[in-house]
Amino acid sequence: MDAISLEHLSKTYPGGKQAVRQLSFSLNPGEVFGFLGPNGAGKTTTVKLLTGMLAPSEGSCRVLGHHPSQEPQKVHACSGVVTEHAQMYDHMTGMQNLQFYASVFGLSKDQAKQRAEALLEQLELKDAGNQKLSTYSTGMRQRLSLARALIHRPRVLFLDEPTSGLDPESVQKVNGLIQKLAKEEGVTVFLCTHQLRYAQEICTRYGLMEQGKLLAVGTLDELQKRVCPGMILQICAADMPKQPPFLSKGEGIYETRIESEKEIPELIRSIVAGGGDIYEVIAKKPSLEEVYFTLTAQEGAL
Ligand SMILES: Nc1ncnc2c1ncn2[C@@H]1O[C@H](COP(=O)(O)OP(=O)(O)O)[C@@H](O)[C@H]1O
Ligand SMILES: [Mg+2]
The missing domain is CATH 3.30.1490 (Dna Ligase; domain 1)
Known part of the structure; x- marks a missing residue:
């Protein structure tokens, strides 16, 4: 089964803006897929369609076989999402935030604590775990948001501009974790970014977007051959x-x-x-x- 599939997926916003036009492609499990294009290309709209936050105007999409707009609970149970502006609770500590989201996903208290501790350690937030989120820098928030997205061991991970606001050292840490998840645990990663150089460091295949349309899909080698044999x-x-x-x-x-x-x-x-x-x-x-x-x-x- 495809991890993610899109068939003629289109979205026109009320008001008439055609943000996504006729997208058709699929992802295999364990791929780190770079969904690339400048601001306004339709990347975030596509993630919203894939996570059930928006319903398609035309066409359809599936995440591990589930239709996000019809079965959002099933899609959320098997996927994690990191959006550009992570919303979590400022008055709670990093650890409390993670434990809260773990309880939403049905983890027991013990499981939640263990998983949260492991993720805080992996994302170098161990010392900050007991600080309130209001004291976190943008980069720390972004890393905590990734930890939150991973708390229930999702099979599919959506990352929308995951490194915006991260310093180069944090970028390397996040990259390492993403690659490890894909390679060792077979997690499928759908990564949106306008930073093509960054994408080239970690993605295994790419979808290139411009003004809501898909220009090309392929590995770097396939795309290179297409433009310059x-x-x-x-x-x-x-x-x-x-x-x-x-x-x-x-x-x-x-x-x-x-x-x-x-x-x-x-x-x-x-x-x-x-x-x-x-x-x-x-x-x-x-x-x-x-x-x-x-x-x-x-x-x-x-
Ligand atoms: N809620 C909305 N209503 C109307 N137009 C929108 C809305 N959200 C995004 N758009 C428009 O849709 C297009 C694609 O936006 P978006 O998916 O956010 O692109 P990206 O994430 O690639 O920057 C842009 O032209 C944007 O202005
Ligand atoms: Mg966006």
């Missing part, structure tokens, strides 16, 4: 023999497009045989950001 081979060398296929790109830098890595050894041998001294060889593929901009430019040109 092969790769650019860049060589830094002195006394480069003057022969094709390399083009000079500045002082001592030469480039050529190749189909696959298999062509590299022969090219290197011919440069050396021609008297060239090689200092650096780089096979360059487009980054996720470059892929995104190429695809949006293609879309605009249609």
Whole structure:
């Protein structure tokens, strides 16, 4: 069974804004799926549809086989959500907040305490566990929100801009935890962000969004192949023999497009045989950001 599936999912807000248009794709269990696009692309609307906070205008979606708008309790029992602006109780401590949400999900007092302690430790909030939430920094709140989302061991985790407001060290901690959950426990992660470089660090597959529409779905490799077959081979060398296929790109830098890595050894041998001294060889593929901009430019040109 797919962990998450969308079929022609569309949402038009009252007033006429078409926020999400005809989305169709599915996620396998254990994927860390990056749902990417700039502000206004329709990411949060999609999460709201997948968590039953909004009902689709057209089409449908399922989370572990359940329709979120028809069976919200079932979807909430198997999923956790971290939204951009986490709402928890300021007058309670971090520990009390977690214990409260654990009781909502039906955990016993002992289970709740154990689980909350483990999560506070994993997210480096152990010392802050007994402080009131009103004293927490944005980053600490964000991490507590992740702990809250994980309290009932969900099979699916929705993260909407999870690292906004986090310092680089906290980002690494959160990344580590997300990857561990996916790899070791098979949790499916649906991660929305406008930070493509961040997504490229942890996601296994991507959905690229623009103005409510899905531009492409695939692994980085698949998306790279779609916009630029092969790769650019860049060589830094002195006394480069003057022969094709390399083009000079500045002082001592030469480039050529190749189909696959298999062509590299022969090219290197011919440069050396021609008297060239090689200092650096780089096979360059487009980054996720470059892929995104190429695809949006293609879309605009249609
Ligand atoms: N409650 C709402 N009513 C009307 N329009 C909305 C509402 N919420 C979001 N939108 C609009 O829908 C579009 C998609 O928004 P959103 O899903 O929040 O995008 P993202 O999360 O990718 O930034 C935007 O144009 C936004 O202004
Ligand atoms: Mg959003």
